[in-house]
Amino acid sequence: METHDVRAHRSKDELKREDQLAWKIASVAADPVEVDAEATDMIINRIIDNASVAIASLNRGPIKSARAMANAHLRSGGATLFGMPADHTVCAEWAAWANGTAVRELDFHDTFLAADYSHPGDNIPPVLAVAQQCGKDGRDLVRGIATGYEIQVNLVKAICLHEHKIDHIAHIGPSASAAVGTLLGLPTEVIFQSVQQGLHTTVTTRQSRKGEISSWKAFAPAYAGKLAIEAVDRCMRGEGAPSPIYEGEDSVISFILNGRTARDQGKSPYEPTYHVPLPGAGEAKRAILETYTKEHSAEYQSQALIDLAFRMGKEIDDFDKVKSIVLHTSHHTHYVIGTGAGDPQKMDPNASRETLDHSIMYIFAVALQDGEWHHVKSYAPERAQRPDTVRLWHKISTIEDPEWTRRYHSHDPNEKAFGAKVVITMEDGRVIEDELGIANAHPFGARPFGREEYIKKFRTLTDDILEKSESERFLDLVQQLPNLNAEQVRTLNPVAPNGYLVENPAKGIF
Numbered sequence: 001m002e003t004h005d006v007r008a009h010r011s012k013d014e015l016k017r018e019d020q021l022a023w024k025i026a027s028v029a030a031d032p033v034e035v036d037a038e039a040t041d042m043i044i045n046r047i048i049d050n051a052s053v054a055i056a057s058l059n060r061g062p063i064k065s066a067r068a069m070a071n072a073h074l075r076s077g078g079a080t081l082f083g084m085p086a087d088h089t090v091c092a093e094w095a096a097w098a099n100g101t102a103v104r105e106l107d108f109h110d111t112f113l114a115a116d117y118s119h120p121g122d123n124i125p126p127v128l129a130v131a132q133q134c135g136k137d138g139r140d141l142v143r144g145i146a147t148g149y150e151i152q153v154n155l156v157k158a159i160c161l162h163e164h165k166i167d168h169i170a171h172i173g174p175s176a177s178a179a180v181g182t183l184l185g186l187p188t189e190v191i192f193q194s195v196q197q198g199l200h201t202t203v204t205t206r207q208s209r210k211g212e213i214s215s216w217k218a219f220a221p222a223y224a225g226k227l228a229i230e231a232v233d234r235c236m237r238g239e240g241a242p243s244p245i246y247e248g249e250d251s252v253i254s255f256i257l258n259g260r261t262a263r264d265q266g267k268s269p270y271e272p273t274y275h276v277p278l279p280g281a282g283e284a285k286r287a288i289l290e291t292y293t294k295e296h297s298a299e300y301q302s303q304a305l306i307d308l309a310f311r312m313g314k315e316i317d318d319f320d321k322v323k324s325i326v327l328h329t330s331h332h333t334h335y336v337i338g339t340g341a342g343d344p345q346k347m348d349p350n351a352s353r354e355t356l357d358h359s360i361m362y363i364f365a366v367a368l369q370d371g372e373w374h375h376v377k378s379y380a381p382e383r384a385q386r387p388d389t390v391r392l393w394h395k396i397s398t399i400e401d402p403e404w405t406r407r408y409h410s411h412d413p414n415e416k417a418f419g420a421k422v423v424i425t426m427e428d429g430r431v432i433e434d435e436l437g438i439a440n441a442h443p444f445g446a447r448p449f450g451r452e453e454y455i456k457k458f459r460t461l462t463d464d465i466l467e468k469s470e471s472e473r474f475l476d477l478v479q480q481l482p483n484l485n486a487e488q489v490r491t492l493n494p495v496a497p498n499g500y501l502v503e504n505p506a507k508g509i510f
Contacts (some may be wrong), residue, residue, distance in 0.1 A: 003282070006158075006274040008254035009247045016413040017192065020244040021276060022199070026191035028278050028285075029098030029178035035146045035285060042288045043145050044481050045454045046110055046121050047128075049293050051474065051494055053109050054082045056375065058496060062215040064504035066222065070098035071510035077351070079129035083496035090141035092133040093229040093276055096126035099493070100222025106375050107217075107357050110251040112153050113332075113408070115160040117168045118198075119221065120291050123148025126176045126225035131489050132308030136183055146285040149177035150278075151374045153287035158276040162336075162433055163207045165256050169224040173202030176228035186236065196241035197231035198224075203256060211338075212345050213354035221487075245354040276349060290413075295441035295457075297375035301333045302363045303439035306417035309367035312422060313433050319392050321427045328401040329420035330408035333360060338398030338466055348396060349385040356384060364422075365449040375461070407437065413444065418437055467497050 009015045017023045035043070057063050070090045072082060079095035080086050084101050090098075103109055103125055110121040127144040130136070150173035155256075177198030181191035202224045220353055233281045235241070246253055252438055253259045256506075259269035279285060296306045305327070316322065327338065335338035337360040345351045346359035356362050356379055366378050366389060377383060384390075398420075407417040417437030424432040440446040441453070455475060462471060474494045476486070484492075 001277045004276045004278060005272050006246055006276050007272045008251070008259040008270050009244070009249065010270065011249045012324040015247055017243070021246045022244065023188070023192050024276075024278055024410075025174060025195050026181065027108070027281075028150065028187040029147045029182045029191045029195075030186070031279070031281055031283075033039055033279075033282055033284055035142050035207050037075055039134060039284070039288055040142050040482055041451070043142055043149075044478055045449075045451060046145075046288070046293070046364045047124060047478050047481070047492070048168050048454045048458050048475070049109050050103045050121050050124050050168065051478075052461045053106045053297075054457040055416055055465055055494055055496070056108075057102050058083045058465070058500070059342065059502045060105055061220045061504075062105055063098070063192065064502060065215075065506075066098040066101040067501075068504045069268075069508065069510055070094035070505075072508075075133070077133065079132040080247050080490060080493045082493050083191070083501050084493075085495055086491045086493075089132075092126075092129040093099055093226045093233075094114060094131040094231055095132070096225040097222045099129065100125040100225045101218050105218040106297050107354075108297040108375060109292050110293040112156055113300060114153075114157040115409075116156045116171065117300075117332075118152055118156045118164055118171060119292075120149045120152045120175075120288070121392070122169075122221035122225065123176050123179050124174050125154060126229050127179045128489075128492060130180050130229060131183055131339045132492075133390065134184060135486040136489065137486050138481045138489060139487055140185075141274040141484075142482055143333050144179045146288065147182035148175050148179030149288040149291065150285040151178045153290060154277050158274050159257070162206055162258070165260065166222060166256060167204045167208055169220045170203045170252075172221055172224035173198035173228055173231075177231050180229060180232045184232070184236075186232070190232075192234050193235040193239070193241045193243075194228070195233065196243055196245035198228045199245050199252065200242050201227045201231065201271045203252065209358065210341075211343055212292045213352060237334050265472045292439075292442050293457075293501070295375040295439060295449070297357075298363050298373065299337050299358055299360075301330075301337055301418050302360050304365045304417075304436045305360060305364055305422070306373050307440045308419065308422060308434060309437075310371050312424065312432060313371050314426070315367070317385045317434050319388060322392060322395055323425045323427045325364070325368075325392075325396040325425075326423045327360065327364065327396070327398040327420045329398055329405040330406065330418070331400050332408055333404075333409050333418070333420065334398045335398040337363075340398060340400065344492040349390050350381075351384070360398060361396040362393050364396055368392070381396065381400075462494070465496060465500065466494055470495055470497075474507050491495050
């Protein structure tokens with residue numbers, strides 16, 4: 001890996017394009033290096049993982065809306081939609097929109113946490129959609145997906161967006177643009193312009209994950225993937241982009257990220273701030289192996305705490321005798337999904353599913369009482385409004401512990417942790433204390449996910465939906481991914497039985 005120092009520059013510096021981060025990203029994307037067997041196997045796992053959660057969400061509100069919009073843009077020889085027959089095709093950018101929304105809706109696919117948050121599996125829908133429309137084979141698809149993971153993971157390691165209240169989809173714009181560039185075998189110049197447009201058009205605020213969280217949380221990554229496809233299309237036609245997009249005097253670093261912060265503090269906004277790692281020429285793209293999926297349908301920082309709640313709940317006979325529960329945890333967990341966020345909605349029994357998914361207080365209470373977690377039942381209104389759950393929920397608080405924050409940011413995989421120490425105090429004075437740093441399903445956890453677990457997750461989420469023959473067809477096909485021809489790539493999205501899909505009858509503009 002090579003580390004690149006990235007900072008804002010004055011226009012008069014005339015920063016050479018070869019010295020710009022977007023060019024370096026494009027160079028990685030244009031490098032023809034092959035994807036090794038281990039990374040390829042994990043790509044297959046994540047396509048299975050995406051399909052699991054997408055099929056399980058097919059009839060949820062945001063997916064019905066996104067599918068209706070996509071179906072207003074039919075295209076012969078285009079891309080396919082989750083749940084729809086392979087001969088039903090739409091424009092690639094709209095397939096990315098609908099399929100990306102389906103993947104994201106349940107907050108149940110893969111994750112990578114470092115300086116920022118990310119769900120790198122969000123790169124798969126736009127790359128697959130373009131592969132289908134442009135007639136690319138399995139090897140091309142693998143190479144494109146590997147690039148998407150590589151760029152997003154390394155941006156997430158180096159550049160924190162959330163501290164400036166920018167949503168993490170701003171890392172998907174560049175990564176998905178680069179991924180599509182790799183898929184299509186585009187030259188560095190075209191990918192360079194696409195990466196810049198991909199970033200410029202996807203800088204949005206984190207209000208999408210604050211307060212009363214709406215369905216936009218599911219739409220946001222799909223929006224970035226759609227815009228990435230459009231960016232590549234424009235740049236393939238010879239169009240350029242705002243440049244330099246990261247380092248420019250009036251651009252992202254200087255007026256949105258650390259440069260702006262430095263300026264507000266009376267400091268120079270042009271000092272070195274970010275150190276971005278990227279593979280060198282000829283170096284394999286293996287960043288996907290640093291990412292991890294979810295066993296439970298909830299914000300990743302709650303995964304270990306759900307496992308811990310299962311364990312601790314067994315020690316409590318009467319939950320009404322709990323006096324208080326305090327989660328000693330990282331800065332991120334405390335301020336994003338804990339009481340440090342200051343969001344009253346996180347304690348509201350009438351809150352949306354999206355909000356409950358970002359309330360560790362609610363999640364821990366339900367997991368503690370039930371000893372299990374279900375992607376539908378655990379969020380149902382009747383579950384959230386149960387009086388004994390509300391009483392327990394409102395006794396839970398979080399505090400930041402510097403040691404958990406340090407471990408959260410550690411670059412040592414043996415130390416890095418996303419959990420907490422939990423102290424439960426009972427009315428009689430008894431104290432129950434336990435801690436867990438990483439989820440059971442994490443690569444270093446008690447029960448790491450492998451191919452068998454990904455397939456089990458797929459079956460658990462889809463067996464009540466897909467016909468057995470269709471489930472087996474998809475699983476057999478995807479496990480042959482590197483050897484698939486273009487026609488087979490067009491059939492990679494599982495098809496729901498006739499009559500299963502419920503459509504949104506509302507009319508829009510399209």
